[in-house]
Amino acid sequence: MSTESIRVLLAQAFPDAVEIGVEDRTGGGDHFQVTVTSPSFDGLPLIEQHRLVNAALAARLADGTIHELRIRTKGTG
Amino acid sequence: MTIREQIQEIIDREPVALFMKGTPDRVMCGNSDRALRALWAAGAPVTGVDILPDPLIREELSALSGWPTIPQVFIKGELIGGADICEELYSSGELQQKLDEALGTEREQMVKTAAVQA
Numbered sequence: 001m002s003t004e005s006i007r008v009l010l011a012q013a014f015p016d017a018v019e020i021g022v023e024d025r026t027g028g029g030d031h032f033q034v035t036v037t038s039p040s041f042d043g044l045p046l047i048e049q050h051r052l053v054n055a056a057l058a059a060r061l062a063d064g065t066i067h068e069l070r071i072r073t074k075g076t077g
Numbered sequence: 078m079t080i081r082e083q084i085q086e087i088i089d090r091e092p093v094a095l096f097m098k099g100t101p102d103r104v105m106c107g108n109s110d111r112a113l114r115a116l117w118a119a120g121a122p123v124t125g126v127d128i129l130p131d132p133l134i135r136e137e138l139s140a141l142s143g144w145p146t147i148p149q150v151f152i153k154g155e156l157i158g159g160a161d162i163c164e165e166l167y168s169s170g171e172l173q174q175k176l177d178e179a180l181g182t183e184r185e186q187m188v189k190t191a192a193v194q195a
Binding site: 046047050051054058061062068069070071072 | 108143144145146156157158159160161162165166
């Protein structure tokens with residue numbers, strides 16, 4: 001899976017994001033580090049922020065396309 | 078007991094449950110290791126639960142928690158998150174604070190293993 005297709009999924013889930021970063025950590029297309037900065041996270045506990053990111057990529061996590069996902073979220077508030 | 082009942086019982090019973098790949102003395106995944114290290118550094122007692130013996134363990138755990146990835150950390154029955162959250166909360170001091178609130182500041186620190194029978 002390409003970093004670009006992950007970026008597209010995240011952009012759909014967080015249309016108001018001010019930053020979306022996707023890094024393929026191993027070059028193998030299945031270990032990713034994603035960074036999302038969005039007002040959607042404002043005021044939410046970290047676990048709920050991560051739940052939103054997991055939900056955006058749920059299908060790819062469930063079918064094993066994404067083997068490892070590291071998440072960094074930031075609000076804008 | 079079903080696998081799900083066993084998982085629930087561990088979550089309810091253990092002060093800090095770490096569902097991981099491998100066991101604390103034989104960690105089989107970098108992310109499980111990151112979570113374990115953050116917990117230990119924060120002064121947590123840790124009960125490691127290996128999810129590798131049977132794919133059903135992970136399946137049932139994720140169905141129960143609504144969290145798709147491994148590791149998963151529970152403090153007093155509450156899902157805290159995975160390795161990234163543990164590290165972030167440790168860096169900010171919130172992990173220690175959470176542990177202090179849930180388990181008291183005089184908590185005994187130890188590492189043990191619990192098993193789910195598949």
